[in-house]
Amino acid sequence: MIHFAQQGLNSAAALAALIPLHPPTASNVAGQVDQVFYFLTFITVFFSVLIFGCIFYFMIKYRRRSEDDLPEQIHGSLPLEVIWTVIPSIICAVIFVWSSYLYVRNARPPKNATDIYVIGKQWMWHIQHPEGPREIDALHIPVNQSIKLTMTSQDVIHAFYIPAFRVKKSVLPGSYNEIWFTPDKVGKFHLYCTEYCGAGHSKMIGWVYVMSQRDYTAWLDGQMKDQSMAQEGARLFAQLGCSTCHGANGTGQGPSLAGMYGKPETLKDGSTRIVDESLIRQAIITPNSVLLPKYPPIMPTFQGQVNELQVLQLMAYIKSLGTEERTSKQ
Amino acid sequence: MSTVVAELPQAPSESRPNYLTANYGLKSWLLTTDHKRIALLYLVSITFMFAVGGIAAVMMRIQLIQPQGAIVEPETYNKLFSIHGIVMVFFFLVPSIPATLGNFLIPMMIGARDVAFPKLNLLSWYLYITGSLVLLWAILSGGVDTGWTFYPPYSSTYSHTHVVAAGMAIFIAGFSSILTGLNFIVTIHKMRAPGMTWFRMPLFLWSMYATSIIFILGTPVVAITLFLMVLERLFHVGIFDPAVGGDPLLFQHLFWFYSHPAVYIMILPGMGVVSELITAFSKKRVFGYTAIAYSSMAIALLSFLVWGHHMFVTGQSVYTSLIFSVLSFAVAIPSAIKVFNWTATLYKGSISYEAPMLYALGFIGLFTMGGLTGLFLASLSTDVHLNGTYFIVAHFHYIMVGGAVMAFMGGIHYWWPKMTGRLYPDLWARLAAMIIFIGFNLTFFPQFVMGYLGMPRRYAVYPPEFQTLNVMSSAGASILGVGYVIPLIYLIWSFFYGPAAGPNPFGATGLEWKTPSPPPTENFEEIPVVTEEAYNYPGKKAVVGV
Numbered sequence: 047m048i049h050f051a052q053q054g055l056n057s058a059a060a061l062a063a064l065i066p067l068h069p070p071t072a073s074n075v076a077g078q079v080d081q082v083f084y085f086l087t088f089i090t091v092f093f094s095v096l097i098f099g100c101i102f103y104f105m106i107k108y109r110r111r112s113e114d115d116l117p118e119q120i121h122g123s124l125p126l127e128v129i130w131t132v133i134p135s136i137i138c139a140v141i142f143v144w145s146s147y148l149y150v151r152n153a154r155p156p157k158n159a160t161d162i163y164v165i166g167k168q169w170m171w172h173i174q175h176p177e178g179p180r181e182i183d184a185l186h187i188p189v190n191q192s193i194k195l196t197m198t199s200q201d202v203i204h205a206f207y208i209p210a211f212r213v214k215k216s217v218l219p220g221s222y223n224e225i226w227f228t229p230d231k232v233g234k235f236h237l238y239c240t241e242y243c244g245a246g247h248s249k250m251i252g253w254v255y256v257m258s259q260r261d262y263t264a265w266l267d268g269q270m271k272d273q274s275m276a277q278e279g280a281r282l283f284a285q286l287g288c289s290t291c292h293g294a295n296g297t298g299q300g301p302s303l304a305g306m307y308g309k310p311e312t313l314k315d316g317s318t319r320i321v322d323e324s325l326i327r328q329a330i331i332t333p334n335s336v337l338l339p340k341y342p343p344i345m346p347t348f349q350g351q352v353n354e355l356q357v358l359q360l361m362a363y364i365k366s367l368g369t370e371e372r373t374s375k376q
Numbered sequence: 377m378s379t380v381v382a383e384l385p386q387a388p389s390e391s392r393p394n395y396l397t398a399n400y401g402l403k404s405w406l407l408t409t410d411h412k413r414i415a416l417l418y419l420v421s422i423t424f425m426f427a428v429g430g431i432a433a434v435m436m437r438i439q440l441i442q443p444q445g446a447i448v449e450p451e452t453y454n455k456l457f458s459i460h461g462i463v464m465v466f467f468f469l470v471p472s473i474p475a476t477l478g479n480f481l482i483p484m485m486i487g488a489r490d491v492a493f494p495k496l497n498l499l500s501w502y503l504y505i506t507g508s509l510v511l512l513w514a515i516l517s518g519g520v521d522t523g524w525t526f527y528p529p530y531s532s533t534y535s536h537t538h539v540v541a542a543g544m545a546i547f548i549a550g551f552s553s554i555l556t557g558l559n560f561i562v563t564i565h566k567m568r569a570p571g572m573t574w575f576r577m578p579l580f581l582w583s584m585y586a587t588s589i590i591f592i593l594g595t596p597v598v599a600i601t602l603f604l605m606v607l608e609r610l611f612h613v614g615i616f617d618p619a620v621g622g623d624p625l626l627f628q629h630l631f632w633f634y635s636h637p638a639v640y641i642m643i644l645p646g647m648g649v650v651s652e653l654i655t656a657f658s659k660k661r662v663f664g665y666t667a668i669a670y671s672s673m674a675i676a677l678l679s680f681l682v683w684g685h686h687m688f689v690t691g692q693s694v695y696t697s698l699i700f701s702v703l704s705f706a707v708a709i710p711s712a713i714k715v716f717n718w719t720a721t722l723y724k725g726s727i728s729y730e731a732p733m734l735y736a737l738g739f740i741g742l743f744t745m746g747g748l749t750g751l752f753l754a755s756l757s758t759d760v761h762l763n764g765t766y767f768i769v770a771h772f773h774y775i776m777v778g779g780a781v782m783a784f785m786g787g788i789h790y791w792w793p794k795m796t797g798r799l800y801p802d803l804w805a806r807l808a809a810m811i812i813f814i815g816f817n818l819t820f821f822p823q824f825v826m827g828y829l830g831m832p833r834r835y836a837v838y839p840p841e842f843q844t845l846n847v848m849s850s851a852g853a854s855i856l857g858v859g860y861v862i863p864l865i866y867l868i869w870s871f872f873y874g875p876a877a878g879p880n881p882f883g884a885t886g887l888e889w890k891t892p893s894p895p896p897t898e899n900f901e902e903i904p905v906v907t908e909e910a911y912n913y914p915g916k917k918a919v920v921g922v
Binding site for chain 2: 065066067068069075078079082083086089090093094097098100101104105108109110115116117118119120121122123126127130131134135138139141142145146148149150152153168201202203205207209210212213214215216218219220221223236238239240241242243244245246247248249251
């Protein structure tokens with residue numbers, strides 16, 4: 047008997063080992079999201095047990111014993127209706143405030159976050175570090191350092207998801223989406239595409255390697271074979287002829303781009319926009335949609351002539367001009 | 377159970393023709409304008425489509441037994457889940473209860489001889505059939521692989537499958553929904569029997585009325601959205617694909633503007649059915665009639681204001697997400713009110729457990745779980761983690777299968793004697809109901825865990841650590857499959873050989889039970905005059921409340 051019980055326990059333990067019940071927790075927000083999750087789970091279990099319990103109790107207690115068994119005809123009860131409207135409303139309000147607080151607080155990346163760029167394409171993740179290293183379906187990052195990913199897609203909609211960090215965002219063609227996180231555990235974690243993107247969707251997966259700062263530096267040094275994104279961008283800037291008009295001294299037909307990044311700029315249509323990644327991308331792909339006053343609309347579109355990676359490299363170059371003195375026609 | 381036996385001796389009214397025997401021949405069915413015959417035409421057609429979608433589901437669950445995929449290539453798997461979703465949502469769940477039970481019962485419950493526009497009603501069925509045939513052609517000639525959501529630019533530019541045909545199939549079938557909704561609204565407004573005031577109507581009618589509003593307001597939007605997608609695919613008109621100047625998120629806004637209310641198209645009729653079943657089998661007036669009636673209308677209206685909760689991770693503005701989150705929590709409240717009222721209806725009832733009641737009780741429990749897990753997805757920070765994973769799949773199957781399909785099965789079993797004039801073996805029916813309940817939970821509960829662990833949906837192959845949970849889910853699906861086949865067998869048997877049912881085998885109230893089974897073509901010999909509220913079951917004393 048004891049033997050059987052022992053065996054039963056063993057197989058139960060074996061089963062529990064086969065079925066994980068908790069995903070790894072490896073970022074600053076993961077634990078906080080889990081707290082909301084567990085509270086919601088508690089609410090779900092509580093009300094499910096309440097409803098199932100009432101149903102079973104009533105099923106037995108009020109089962110029909112004979113055909114002349116006449117029930118008491120109750121129309122309803124206003125106090126009860128109020129109670130079971132108000133209590134769920136309060137619970138929902140609590141969850142909403144708590145969960146939204148986390149969401150809003152984590153919406154903006156911190157200023158000191160390290161930039162990394164992600165390009166989704168059927169069916170791989172292309173990761174580009176500003177220092178130059180490129181990776182496919184792998185992301186190497188240092189622990190305890192905030193990372194900001196700027197993501198775009200070269201074809202269809204993808205979604206970038208790291209369960210251990212509890213972060214996810216759509217990766218859209220034609221625009222940039224950002225996510226950020228601070229990994230707090232060294233290890234290897236799943237990376238998935240969670241927006242269906244065609245035949246290879248379920249193979250568009252990879253690994254996130256969270257490394258100690260020292261290992262990360264070593265890894266970065268070992269990778270240093272390419273030029274940095276800004277250097278690549280500078281080469282493209284000359285090669286595509288951008289420098290003809292956007293000369294550093296401001297003598298070309300277009301504005302000098304030095305020092306422009308991150309500053310507000312008033313457009314020809316009167317609107318004011320910050321010169322950010324989205325605006326630079328727009329200026330390269332559809333220049334006539336972001337015209338500056340005082341400059342003629344003569345810039346050709348580069349749609350189809352530069353790929354998403356090259357746009358990002360040009361952007362890195364333009365960003366790197368930020369420190370230089372700005373001289374322009376104005 | 378005992379009720380059925382007790383009322384068996386009633387003589388079947390073979391003397392006068394009923395709607396089934398009024399005339400014979402294929403033509404008399406294909407050109408009928410009788411709402412009851414149209415309901416049966418729909419019942420046969422949607423059952424066939426349910427089988428198509430079900431076969432796709434079976435193949436998916438077999439595939440997922442092994443992490444590397446057991447039977448098909450990823451391309452084929454993608455077609456399977458697309459077919460499953462498109463067929464089950466647009467060609468089974470949306471028309472299921474409205475087009476069968478709604479068509480059959482709305483005129484009977486309000487004491488009318490037919491719907492307001494009988495010919496339009498038949499046209500609805502032909503539109504549905506045309507859409508179905510176009511879709512079946514698309515499936516047989518190679519399939520479609522966009523998922524039921526058709527997100528561009530994948531659907532409009534990149535997919536090499538029959539996207540245009542599948543999109544147009546839904547476009548055509550959409551008009552069937554619009555016409556049905558129009559018909560029901562006019563019927564309920566204009567054709568109620570004398571004395572049938574709004575607040576004497578059975579709650580099923582309130583839910584059908586709410587559903588019809590969504591049909592009319594929502595369906596045109598999805599039809600046009602899919603049409604725009606088709607335009608972009610065929611003529612490269614830049615609407616959604618940024619490569620030709622479009623906005624891919626515009627599609628998602630338009631699509632979910634319909635497709636979230638569509639969830640309520642699927643569940644509201646089920647709620648109506650359950651209100652009928654709970655009262656009939658506890659011989660009791662429904663608890664909080666007005667609360668349930670108004671909550672149906674509240675759900676119908678709020679359902680149009682929550683679509684953005686499908687897009688919390690698309691990069692929409694934080695403020696937009698906050699508003700959609702709070703509205704999504706708000707839509708949970710009327711659903712909670714209904715659940716509490718149904719449960720309270722059982723209190724001090726005289727409860728019996730024929731098969732329809734088992735389905736109704738199963739509905740309440742599973743819908744409660746489905747609804748509560750919806751809160752995880754209305755809540756912003758948890759949705760970021762769970763969106764796009766199996767948690768979503770589990771959640772909406774609890775609503776659509778645990779809710780809508782359970783209610784459909786319960787409704788079919790409850791009104792089957794009325795529709796066919798015959799009884800089915802209740803023991804088998806109760807056994808099937810329990811097999812379905814167990815199989816359902818084994819199939820979909822593990823998917824909640826999978827989703828929390830991070831397994832993405834729509835994966836043809838998956839990391840091996842999810843295998844145990846997937847095997848459990850597939851095992852459950854095989855039980856669920858058996859549960860669905862059993863009723864198909866005994867109901868077909870019952871249609872031809874079942875014992876006569878008599879007009880009211882369950883001793884229920886409602887005008888539909890006051891006419892012979894099956895009813896004559898004109899439903900009632902004389903239009904009834906209604907003098908009492910719905911669910912006026914005999915009782916000890918009436919405590920006045922709401």
